[in-house]
Amino acid sequence: MNENRRLLQAITVSGLLYAVGAFVPQIDGPPVESATAAQIRRFLAENDTALRILATIGALSIPLVLVFTVALARLIRDQLPGSALADLVVGGGVLVAIWHWLVIAGTSSTLVQSLDGTALTSVDDATLRGWYGFSNVIHTFADIGMCAMVVVMAATSLAALRSGLFARWLAMLGLVFAAGGLIGTIGITVAWQPLSFAWFVGIFGWWLWALAVAVTCGLRLRRAAAHRVPATAR
DSSP: HHHHHHHEEEHHHHHHHHHHTTTTTOOSSSSSTTOOOHHHHHHHHHHHHHHHHHHHHHHHHHHHHHHHEEEEEEHHHHOOOOTHHHHHHHHHHHHHHHHHHHHHHHTTOOOOOOGTTTGGSOHHHHHHHHHHHHTTTTTTHHHHTHHHHHHHHHHHHHHHHHHHHSSSHHHHHHHHHHHHHHHHHHHHHHTTTTHTHHHHHHHHHHHHHHHHHHHHHHHHHHHHHHTTTOOOOO
């Protein structure tokens, strides 16, 4: 019982922090295809601190999503011993963490290390444009990385339907978001724009689903504390 309480606490804290980080406004620079070195320098100089903060938030997402998905998987194992769904949640969570790492590596490639004496003004124009262009290299991979999120949402939702781990509405919502992400990824893969728009259902749904799961676990802990009974997965 105490272990379930700790798992619910882990899901609540990591899920809330992870989801909140996703709603931090992003900063768009000049178009990668046509940006001049002067435009890139100006953009980086004006947004240096904000870009570093965003990169740090992205890096923190890596351990948070790992804690979130591993704790979910352990709850599933408690309810469905031997089920492969728990393994899928863990595997999907690891892939989402890798996705975060690669996206951060790509989008922060232009952040020079000023602390070691590297000045933005000393970087050659062609080199700077190359760095900036690399920030868009992982765009397609970032899109198809949705597959990992689909796996986590679908596996958790199916486990919830089978075991009552979460309310039925939350399980169904997760399946809807997972389906949207899968359909959108297929649209991106075959380069069919009308179908690709469903990808946004998956990506925004992923963050909303994580937030809903975290809040649900937090409310369950609160109710258990109010009634002075152990917090369980049911």
